[in-house]
Amino acid sequence: xxxLRQEIKLQAFASMATFKxxxxxxxxALVSIILLVSVILVLGVSSATWNKVSSDHYSxxxxxxxxxxxxxxxxxxxxxxxxxxxxxxxxxxTGLYRQSSVRKVAIRTGKVEILHKMADSYxxxxxxxxGERLFxxxxxxxxxxxxxxxxxxxxxxxxxxxEDGWGLATDGKILYGSDGTSTLYQIDSQTLKVTxxxxxxxxxxxxxxxxxxxxxxGEIWANVWQTDCIxxxxxxxxxxxxxxxxxxxxxxxxxAGYNGIDVLNGIAWDSGNNRIFVTGKLWPKLYEIKLHxxxxxYNSEDIExxxxx
Numbered sequence: 001x002x003x004l005r006q007e008i009k010l011q012a013f014a015s016m017a018t019f020k021x022x023x024x025x026x027x028x029a030l031v032s033i034i035l036l037v038s039v040i041l042v043l044g045v046s047s048a049t050w051n052k053v054s055s056d057h058y059s060x061x062x063x064x065x066x067x068x069x070x071x072x073x074x075x076x077x078x079x080x081x082x083x084x085x086x087x088x089x090x091x092x093x094t095g096l097y098r099q100s101s102v103r104k105v106a107i108r109t110g111k112v113e114i115l116h117k118m119a120d121s122y123x124x125x126x127x128x129x130x131g132e133r134l135f136x137x138x139x140x141x142x143x144x145x146x147x148x149x150x151x152x153x154x155x156x157x158x159x160x161x162x163e164d165g166w167g168l169a170t171d172g173k174i175l176y177g178s179d180g181t182s183t184l185y186q187i188d189s190q191t192l193k194v195t196x197x198x199x200x201x202x203x204x205x206x207x208x209x210x211x212x213x214x215x216x217x218g219e220i221w222a223n224v225w226q227t228d229c230i231x232x233x234x235x236x237x238x239x240x241x242x243x244x245x246x247x248x249x250x251x252x253x254x255x256a257g258y259n260g261i262d263v264l265n266g267i268a269w270d271s272g273n274n275r276i277f278v279t280g281k282l283w284p285k286l287y288e289i290k291l292h293x294x295x296x297x298y299n300s301e302d303i304e305x306x307x308x309x
Contacts, residue, residue, distance in 0.1 A: 061242035062294040069288040072110035078281045081127030082266035090268055093127035093136050100124035102152050116152040126168035137165025161194045169213035176220055182206035198238025203300045209309045214267040223265050229307035
């Protein structure tokens with residue numbers, strides 16, 4: 001009888017040990033799962049935080065400039081589109097009703113060499129050159145025009161799919177367009193149908209009023225209307241790569257007594273000589289500038305105040 005009791009006790013102890021082992025295994029498994037989930041969450045937050053920091057403070061570049069040359073510019077020209085035409089000349093589109101035009105301009109003298117005056121009912125906007133043809137859009141319409149680059153003769157009229165006509169640029173194959181919103185459009189140059197749209201954002205905010213555009217070394221440069229800023233944008237996904245800050249140009253003109261000027265608008269790129277030209281609406285000067293990284297530290301709040309209209 002005593003032997004039976006001992007055997008029962010041993011079995012009971014064995015059962016308790018087995019139960020404790022199973023319990024501890026379950027606890028260990030639960031703790032392991034909790035730790036694993038915690039690590040994943042921490043890594044996810046850290047990765048997102050790092051990506052934001054990297055995007056805002058490492059990849060993003062801010063640029064100041066130096067003036068290389070100053071040239072005369074027609075102070076009655078309400079500049080809407082600007083591009084380099086070769087041989088020290090520019091093509092320029094100007095706005096305002098009854099004053100809009102497409103023109104070829106000598107850089108060094110500011111002289112208008114060829115001028116096509118638009119019908120009084122149109123307000124000229126962005127302009128770009130693809131092959132031998134100049135494409136131009138017009139404000140508050142979906143109508144555009146194509147001109148012969150040699151003599152600025154109007155060849156045809158077209159209709160586009162943007163909400164409005166503000167800016168145009170090209171990489172030599174497709175057209176890029178802006179309509180005053182935060183959307184950058186890619187447009188098939190043959191059908192003039194929109195193929196891609198990217199909403200341009202900075203620090204989570206839409207960059208509204210994208211205006212005159214220029215394609216430079218694989219980037220889209222965009223004037224932001226009513227600011228002294230040019231956004232450098234990736235045409236692939238619409239990411240902002242950097243900001244060019246030009247307030248001192250306008251401030252210098254105002255200090256010199258040119259009180260009738262309007263906003264910065266107009267970017268032209270001489271790819272053969274790596275020259276950048278900028279001007280503004282009703283500006284008496286065209287500037288050739290050279291960029292360099294900004295010495296001043298800019299944070300997101302600074303850029304929002306300067307560049308988000």
